[in-house]
Amino acid sequence: MFVVYVFRGVLIHSTLGCLTICSLSCTVSSIPCWQLKQVREENRKVVENYTSERTMRKKYYNMVEDMKGKIRVFCRIRPMSRTEAAQGGAIAVGRLDDYSVTVETSRGPREFQFDRVFSGESSQEDVFQDTNRLIQSAIDGFNVCIFAYGQTGSGKTFTMVGDRDQRSPGIMPRAFNAVFDILQENATKFDFKVSVYMLELYNDRLQDLFVSGAEAQSRRVEIKRNRKGLVFAQGAETKEASSAGELFAMFQQACANRHNAATKMNVESSRSHLIIGIMVESRNLTNGSVSFGKLSLVDLAGSERAAKTGAKDDQLKEANSINKSLSALGDVISALSSDLPHIPYRNSKLTQIMQDSLGGNAKTLMVVNVSPSDCNLDETLTSLIYATRVKTITNIAQRNLESKEIAQLKEVRLIFFTLPFLFLQNVDKTPLLEDVMSGI
Numbered sequence: 548m549f550v551v552y553v554f555r556g557v558l559i560h561s562t563l564g565c566l567t568i569c570s571l572s573c574t575v576s577s578i579p580c581w582q583l584k585q586v587r588e589e590n591r592k593v594v595e596n597y598t599s600e601r602t603m604r605k606k607y608y609n610m611v612e613d614m615k616g617k618i619r620v621f622c623r624i625r626p627m628s629r630t631e632a633a634q635g636g637a638i639a640v641g642r643l644d645d646y647s648v649t650v651e652t653s654r655g656p657r658e659f660q661f662d663r664v665f666s667g668e669s670s671q672e673d674v675f676q677d678t679n680r681l682i683q684s685a686i687d688g689f690n691v692c693i694f695a696y697g698q699t700g701s702g703k704t705f706t707m708v709g710d711r712d713q714r715s716p717g718i719m720p721r722a723f724n725a726v727f728d729i730l731q732e733n734a735t736k737f738d739f740k741v742s743v744y745m746l747e748l749y750n751d752r753l754q755d756l757f758v759s760g761a762e763a764q765s766r767r768v769e770i771k772r773n774r775k776g777l778v779f780a781q782g783a784e785t786k787e788a789s790s791a792g793e794l795f796a797m798f799q800q801a802c803a804n805r806h807n808a809a810t811k812m813n814v815e816s817s818r819s820h821l822i823i824g825i826m827v828e829s830r831n832l833t834n835g836s837v838s839f840g841k842l843s844l845v846d847l848a849g850s851e852r853a854a855k856t857g858a859k860d861d862q863l864k865e866a867n868s869i870n871k872s873l874s875a876l877g878d879v880i881s882a883l884s885s886d887l888p889h890i891p892y893r894n895s896k897l898t899q900i901m902q903d904s905l906g907g908n909a910k911t912l913m914v915v916n917v918s919p920s921d922c923n924l925d926e927t928l929t930s931l932i933y934a935t936r937v938k939t940i941t942n943i944a945q946r947n948l949e950s951k952e953i954a955q956l957k958e959v960r961l962i963f964f965t966l967p968f969l970f971l972q973n974v975d976k977t978p979l980l981e982d983v984m985s986g987i
C-alpha cells in the first residue's frame with residue numbers, strides 16, 4: 548500500500564573541524580511504512596555516532612592541549628538562584644555536552660569550548676574528580692594552581708570552599724583529604740613534610756589569615772620570587788600539617804578571619820581574594836632524591852558592578868580594589884594570550900602572587916563560574932570570553948626535583964654557613980633560607 552508522509556530528516560556536514568547539524572523538512576511521497584522506519588533508525592544512528600565522535604574529538608584535542616602545557620579551563624554553570632527566578636529570568640546558558648556551553652545572545656546562540664563543562668546538576672564530587680590528577684602532580688614535585696573566576700554570586704566560593712556547613716565540600720577541603728590520602732598510600736616509599744600558608748588579598752593588602760586583630764594589621768606580608776621564579780609569601784606564617792583534619796582546622800581558622808559581607812547579589816559575598824599555598828616536600832627513601840611541590844588554591848573575589856551590587860562607602864572601596872586587581876589579571880591574561888614581550892605582572896599584588904601560575908612553571912586549572920540566567924548575560928559573556936583567552940596560555944611545568952647529593956649539599960650549606968650567620972645577626976631569615984632552598 549502507498550501513502551504520503553511528511554518527515555524531518557537530519558543533514559550533517561563538516562567545515563574545517565566545525566561540525567553542525569541542521570534539520571530539513573522534506574515531503575516524501577510513496578514511501579512504504581517499513582522503509583520510513585528504516586530511514587529514521589539510520590538517522591538516529593548517524594546523529595548518535597556524530598555526537599559521540601564530536602565528544603571524542605574534543606576530548607583528544609583537550610588532551611593534546613594539556614600535553615602542550617596549556618592552562619586547563621573548566622566551566623561550571625550553577626543552578627538558577629531564587630532571586631533570579633523571582634526576577635523572572637529565563638535560562639540563557641546551557642551545557643551542550645561535556646566540553647561545550649551555549650549562550651543565547653540577542654544575536655543568536657554563541658558556543659564556547661572548555662576542557663570540561665559542568666551543569667547545575669553536577670555535584671561537587673563530579674567537579675573534583677577531574678582535579679585529582681593535579682593533586683598527584685603537586686605531590687610529585689610540580690607547582691599546581693587551581694583557581695575560580697566569575698562574577699559575584701556565580702558560585703566561586705561554593706566551588707572552591709563548599710557550602711557553609713560543609714555538607715557539600717568544595718575543591719579546597721577535598722584537596723586536603725586527597726593530599727593526605729596520596730601521602731598515606733606512599734608512606735612506605737617516601738618521607739613527607741606538608742606545610743601551609745593562608746592569605747587574603749583585601750583592599751590591595753596581603754593579610755596572613757593565621758593571625759587576627761592588631762597582629763594581622765601590623766604584620767607585613769610581601770610577595771617574593773626565588774631564583775627558580777617560584778612565588779612565596781615573605782612574612783606570612785607557614786604551619787606544618789600532619790593530617791587532613793589538622794589542615795582543615797587551620798583552614799576553618801583562616802576562613803573565620805576572612806572578609807565577607809552581604810551585597811544585593813550575594814548574601815555572603817567574599818570581599819577578598821583567598822590564597823592557600825600547600826607545600827609538599829618528599830624524600831624518596833630508596834634513592835634519597837627530594838622533590839618540592841606547591842599546590843595553590845585560590846578563591847578570587849567576584850567581579851561586580853557597583854550599581855548591581857548596591858555597594859556604598861567601605862563596600863565601594865572594596866569593590867573598586869577587587870575590580871582593579873581583576874582588571875590587572877585581565878591585562879596579564881591578554882598580554883600572555885597575545886604573546887606580548889612584556890607581561891604586566893607588577894601592576895597588582897594579585898598578579899604578582901599568581902605570576903608562577905600564569906605563563907610560569909605551574910600546572911594550572913581555572914574554573915570559570917557562571918549564572919544560567921539571562922539577567923546576568925553580559926557578565927556571563929565577559930567571563931566566558933576571558934576564560935577562552937586563558938585557555939590559550941601555555942605554561943612550562945617542570946618538576947622541582949633534586950638528587951640526594953644536591954639535597955645533602957644544601958643541608959651542609961644551611962648548617963655550616965647560613966644558620967650561624969642568622970643567629971649572629973638580627974635579620975629576617977626568610978629570604979636567606981629561601982635562597983638556600985632554591986638552589987646552590
Ligand SMILES: Nc1ncnc2c1ncn2[C@@H]1O[C@H](COP(=O)(O)OP(=O)(O)OP(=O)(O)O)[C@@H](O)[C@H]1O
Pocket residue numbers: 624625626628667697698699700701702703704705706710813815816817818847848849850916
Ligand atoms: N553549583 C551550585 N549548586 C548549588 N548552589 C550553588 C552552586 N553554586 C553556587 N551556589 C549558591 O549560590 C550562592 C552564591 O554562590 P557563591 O557565594 O559561591 O558565589 P561567589 O561567586 O563566591 O560570590 P562572591 O564573588 O560574591 O563571593 C550561594 O548561596 C551558593 O551556595
